[in-house]
Amino acid sequence: MKLHEYQAKQVFSQYGIAIPRGRVASTASEAKSIAQELGGRVVVKSQVLVGGRGKAGGIRLANSPSEAEEVATQILAMQVKGLPVRKVLVDEAATIVEEIYLGVTNDRGARSPVMIASSEGGIEIEEVARNMPERLFRITIDPLLGLREYQARYLAASIELRRELWREFVGIAQGLYTAYTESDATLAEINPLVITGDGRLIALDAKMVVDDNALFRHTELAEMRDFDEEAPPEREARKYGLSYVKLDGNIGCMVNGAGLAMATMDVIKLFGGEPANFLDIGGGAGADKVAAALGIILSDSNVRAVLFNIFGGITRCDEVARGILMALREVSTDVPMVVRLTGTNEAEGQRILAEADMLTAGSLSEAAQTAVSLANERQSA
């Protein structure tokens, strides 16, 4: 789960990291009154969960409260990379002398956290990695020992930070690492961390991604979820414990298991079709979950055919067959469907489908070919 900048800043400030004074607003007049409170120049920043807000015109300076209102009006009316802006953060504008990058994330290869620092802040770190890899410094952190002071000092020295700022930098690095571990984050990033005119280090931007699997022990973070940022079918899927990603094709897929779901999409493509979605119903899904999943697939008006691929292990084929029929009673549709069921309780599942005159397939290839030709017939009809 991604946090908005203003939310990540709140978290970071709890760990002793200095952030600019400011607050979030959802209307232009609120933005104006925040600018009035702050006094002086402010920066108005769109709060959307994508990168590249600055380039898209979603971050702008304002010299007065009335200008802040004007700028906020414009930003609140715009979309950043297709996402509508619903909130803006109004921060006091800082005088920037230098911009640094500091972040901590999971290093899959090392199976440990990694902290990354660079003297080249303010631009995307991927860009630095591509164009100036010699300006990027990484340290692997032992998850049992945590970030040690010498490691943070090594980063400070590597990015050639002025010595009088080392102590402050080490404090920020430790704060960021603690925020990352205590929030079960998969990414905690300050870009840029700026050195201000009066020689302080301030987090001008903040990014944090929290591990969905750990939200059970972070109710305060879970409550920060922005439901507006989630498309309705994705939201509906999450409610039922389904994993759904909408794609651009016309063949809806329902599969148990993420790997098999991806393989099913690949096979559809191999036979000349285009998958409309990724949908993993998970292990042990019962009839009600299958019914919910079918509803979500059919809510996509592009869908011309549906392919079910179920390999029963924990999941029982008869349960899935009942779920399909149950769903078809609730959702009236004429979209053609093909079902491939194998594994636990297969015979019973097949019998249930046969009684209902459902179209079945014996293998994944056969099912995919059938789905592709069904979809093509529909598309041209």
Added chain:
Amino acid sequence: MSILVDKKTRLLVQGITGREGFFHATQMMEYGTQIVAGVTPGKGGEWVLDGKIPVFDTVVGAAETTGANCSVIFVPARFAADAILEAADGGIPLIVCITEGVPVQDMMRARSYINQHGARLVGPNCPGVLTPGACKVGIIPGQIAIPGSIGVVSRSGTLTYEVLYALQRKGLGVSTCVGIGGDPINGTSFMDVLAMFEDDPHTDQVVLIGEIGGTDEERAAEFIADHMTKPVAAFVAGVTAPADKRMGHAGAIVEGGSGLAADKIAALKSAGVRVAEHPDLIPEVLA
């Protein structure tokens, strides 16, 4: 024969009185796996599975009494890391964690700890290990694989079943099938399992089933090129997955540039691996 588990495996089931643990313990016993004990804190002293299997409160107690040398974990995600640490601390050399949804930072700490204890972890979020005809540790349906000389290693669950089933329909047998799990931080990598298959006299060739995300397949490709004499065939899922979308598995995230299926397939092919276009075609690209 096999790697990791065989007829001599003495299995401990952590979470044996839970819904999943009990169901799969029954299935494993029916398959012929030697289950020697179960652990559920607070239920020590009970007997389960027709009164044949004793339940202990702690792993140490179970291991000392029964000589268990392998543990399979079915406890809920929030307790899984603790269960892994308890197994390692109890001296269990092979720990198989089926549980899915374990917080990734829990896994980083657990992984660091068990490395220091010399235990091997398979999983989490995996279907387990199956040596057909001898021993099943986990949830892989027993009826879809027959004994043979093909080693199978996979990051996926049901996709593995698809491949095992495709092999079985062609009468092709399996030495051992290892599901290493789809999480970003797991206990055992492709490379670890490939090395075991290379050393196993009863494995003639290997099937590797990968998916998008991470760089495990690329590392496996390097290992195959440098150290494997046995032929390897592969399938990589997610060619059609769009970049930057999460496809269920925490591990299946395409991370900027690397992690793409196309890159993995190219790396495997350049290491001499024959890559199948879809899972049903695996038998045709075998040596």
